[in-house]
Amino acid sequence: MKKSLRLGAAVALAATASLTLASCGFGGGNGGGDDAAGKTTLDLLVPSYSDNTQGLWEDVISGFEEENPDITVNLEVQSWDNLESVIATKIQGGEAPDIYNGGPFAGFAADGLLYPAEEVVSADTYSDFQESFLANAEVEGTAYALPFIASARALFVNNALLEQAGVTAPPTNWDELLDAATKVSALGGGIAGYGMPLGSEEAQAEAAVWLWGGGGTFGDESEITIDDPSNLPGAEQIKKMIDAGATQADPGSTDRSPLMDIFVQGQIGMQVGLPPTVGQIEENNPELDYSIVPIPTQDGGPFTLGVMDQLMAFQNDGDKQEAITAFLDYFYSADVYVPWVQAEGFLPVTKSGAEQLSGEEALAPFLEVLPDAQFYPSTNPKWSAADGAFKALFGQLQTKPAQDVLTEIQAQVDAG
């Protein structure tokens, strides 16, 4: 009798403790909406690109609220790590933001949650977007997201290290890259030839750089094809680089950002970087002697991984469409948009923005490769499953056969 009571108490204790995790799924907050004075409130959920992001958005919002006194904008900034769980929780709780800045959006469009892009910006703003970017935001012929910012990748090369290792010119194809990286690694002292981040942070990017560089593809709007013979050469080449000791130690579990810091410190010969990397080097190690060259591919052909983030508008109550349009039109006007993009070090997606920035020297190498950009198949509703599968599994290339890893990723995508 007494014993079972105690067992009961212990079980109750266990229950309370283990349920804390389960209860994490419920976000708080009130849904905003219109208050008594007839004011419209817009909820804006954005990720943090850098330490400046919050301030930049606050500037945009205060400028907008000054012009539109009847609209209030609530800003919520989340880290990229949390962003997708936050938005999923909010949608599940019926509290989707009105405007959301994120990556994959096809799942939302498939669930009928989004306004078509054309309905939330004026015709002028809509026609100002670069067509290739708009096309990348289309699901079955309708754009459901607005291109927001773009970035392209290029190879950052530490000139001093290459020279020291006796490499005369930056590599343009895989053979040269392997050769150069092996030579740089041989310098010793903790120097790595090629910085290869296959860790969970952004494994899908490094995967694209190699698999697409070898002529592979992740699929299209209707199909995700990771386990495809065309992806095998790239995966094999990654293994070749690792086995030759041409990369840093433990590439399978190295995240991109911390590794970039090591490149900035001058300990890595070559690594694929983004436009903001230029600013990062400027700030932390201006002495670094580096150059930016196109990413080497199997046959030396031009290629870059383009990434575009989008803004999307959720159909919450249906009565905020005008306010959303007002806000987006304000944001995309060149005077507001260009400083934002420039401060964050990305590439603009509007024609007017590209014109204004064409003179920027730091952006030139990236604007140059942008025409050859290939994008993730982010309009495929399964892309976010693929994205997650790459992050969780791709690094296993370090220890497992290439074909097994591709098969495992494909299996997770198909199950998701």
Add this chain to the structure above:
Amino acid sequence: MSTTSDASPVEAGAAPSRPRPSGREPSSGRPRQGWRDTVAALPWIGPALLLIFGVVLFPAIVMFINSTRDISISGIDKGSVGLDNYVEVFSFPYFWPIFVRTIVWVVVVVGATVVISLGLAQILNKAFPGRRIVRLAVIIPWAASVVMTTMVVYYGLEPYFGIINTFLVDVGLVDTPEGYGWTRNPDTAFAWSIVVAVFVSLPFTTYTILAGLQTVPGEVLEAAKMDGAGPARTYFGVVLPQLRSALAVAVLINIINVFNSLPILKVMTGSIPGYDADTIMTLIFKYIQNQHKVDVASALSVVAFIIVIVIVAVYVRVVKPMKEV
């Protein structure tokens, strides 16, 4: 329970309020009396009941319901799928290795924590100069956020700039100049996670045992000495048995805590691809974070919930920690 109920003079002087299930005389007045008592008590226990429903039962019910639904990646409920989510959990090829790792995690962390804490508590129970400061120092890991503590160790273990790695390179234990990727390899990352978990569990356990030590009467120890028991004999024959209830609390709470611990493993093993360093908790997290499968994650949470209850039940049955000495 001995309420002085002036309002019911009829019953005055009769046995106190509540009919016990084992009560021998089911006299006609008693059950109604008990029911009336319950109603009268409602305003007082109502808020507590509401709270229990709101923060314990309601989330649990939602979790159970979610585990049988098909929830899309953006969080829309697409209807019932029966037990499909449970089938997915158990047919996941890495499930059993992860299950075994979870048990190892709980047993090693709780075991090491208790053994070290027993020693620490013994030291802190002795009077020595500066004892108060040492006792404070032991609390510090408790006062710091677990994530912070783990991050400090994590950065210390980073190759190239981590202080622990640099130290190991300097004393010649690691021969690669940039250090070893402790948190980059599943086995070492898991081992270091255990170290951190023991470290953050020590304060609570030590203090629980210390409180237990202070209830050991001096006369008993004196008697043991008189009977000629040596230090070891005294400890294992006299002190340890008296610590039984303190240890029971410490072990139970630690088991539950450690089993449900996510942050340490999330930080230490988060960048490792695959599932070679995961426990059930981090797997739940990966289902939510990477695959956005709230439904499968809920099913796994239910499984985890059952596992922890079984572990606790086995512990209570086998060790009988609450039996009086």
